[in-house]
Amino acid sequence: MSGTTRERPLTPAGRRVLDVAGRLFYERGIGQVGMELIAAEAGVTKKTVYDRFGSKETLILAYLRARDERWRAFLGERLAAAPSPRERILVTFDAMGDWLRTNGSRGCSMVNACAEVPDPGHPVHKTAAEQKAWLRGLYLELATEAGYDAPGPLADRLVVLHEGAVVMFSVGGMAHATDIARETADLLLTA
Template identity: 90%
Template sequence: MSATARERPLTPAGRRVLDVAAALFYERGIGQVGMELIAAEAGVTKKTVYDRFGSKEALILAYLRTRDERWRAFLNERLAAADDPRDRILATFDAIGEWLRTNGSRGCSMVNACAEVPDPGHPVHLTAAEQKAWLRGLYVELATEAGYDDPASLADRLIVLHEGAVVMFSVGRMAHATDTARDTADLLLR
């Protein structure tokens, strides 16, 4: 998406398009959803979709960024509720469990999009990599605040637990995956 398109506030029709596209992309996959379907479901013309977003790729990136913004806000609310730095680390696992139960039956939207777009240089992969780097950075920050000796190494372990829990919840159908990851993180933090 161009910087101009990203900076422009969404019109009500543009918001509807993005909301519809987000639901369809997440539930059906980005390759299974065409612009015609998005336009029809949003109650707009295909021209309106292209006028606002420019291309399907730009709409996909807007979807991924918007979903990531929602996740970050959700996670930050849960982190703000935990006082102890160690508890803040564990709160990330509580948050991902809650998120998956309410917003994520198909797992991570970033991983799902990358699975559909094989080119590692594609903007979808770059967007996903930015999101994962942010999460790893958050774990480094939390581990540093909690006073652990090697925050970067601990962050690597925590993000692997986090991402593994997401996969096992959605693909492995392990309803308690995030609880297991939290318990494992708790052991790691002792």
């Protein structure tokens, strides 16, 4: 993608645009937010938005990547502080609960974007699939690190548990969904 934010650093105006777009896309949905609104709330011209990002699609992808980077950094801090490999697995659920309560009342931005863009060939789906593959890979790495005999099937179960908790928190209104997911993960790790 020529001219994207992945190839060059953001200017202060570009950072404002991305921050505003991210907030609006997450809170209102990507289909409900136009470039005019983003420009107005970022205090820039619509031309600046297009000069920096090129298209709404590129801006949406930049938003998804930026939000994912923030989640990974947030989770990484929690993982680094966990005292054991087994606890590193469980702390992913604690971190997810804290993230959802402070950053994610509408659930997963990747899932939300895929719901709004139903074409499976759209780049949004590729970005979301990459994020979900990363999460499954993280669980595989953690399960292997903790010495479990069948880390692949365990990683599958943990990622399904994780994603299910996000949905039940945001869509099902279950405030304690991540606590239940953690307890269930603990049972899986003990079995």
